[in-house]
Amino acid sequence: MEIIPYLIFLVAIPVAVIIIYGYSRREETPYEKEIRLGRLNPELFCPHCQSKGFVRDKWVTQKAGISGGKATAAVLTGGLSLLAVGLSRKQQLTQAHCEKCGSTWVF
Numbered sequence: 001m002e003i004i005p006y007l008i009f010l011v012a013i014p015v016a017v018i019i020i021y022g023y024s025r026r027e028e029t030p031y032e033k034e035i036r037l038g039r040l041n042p043e044l045f046c047p048h049c050q051s052k053g054f055v056r057d058k059w060v061t062q063k064a065g066i067s068g069g070k071a072t073a074a075v076l077t078g079g080l081s082l083l084a085v086g087l088s089r090k091q092q093l094t095q096a097h098c099e100k101c102g103s104t105w106v107f
């Protein structure tokens, strides 16, 4: 009987559509916003709109100095060589986002 895979397919498509539709429709929760942009830091000052108390900040790790050769090898092996060789240098930075003017910057 070849009907089982067809039935699974028939059920999986609407379920996937409902999940994707529901996910794109719903509002972002404060918790998700905190994950994405960081926690509100009342001491931070926004250099773009000169206001204080609207700035979120969080730690970000930025890759620094990946060589061209390594990057090409990573592309050719689908990122496997980067895992094997290791990402070169990592830089710990702070990403800040101003709720008032919407600017995002890193320092």
Ligand SMILES: [Zn+2]
Pocket (backbone or CB within 6 Å): 046, 047, 048, 049, 050, 051, 098, 099, 100, 101, 102, 103
């Ligand atoms: Zn601002």
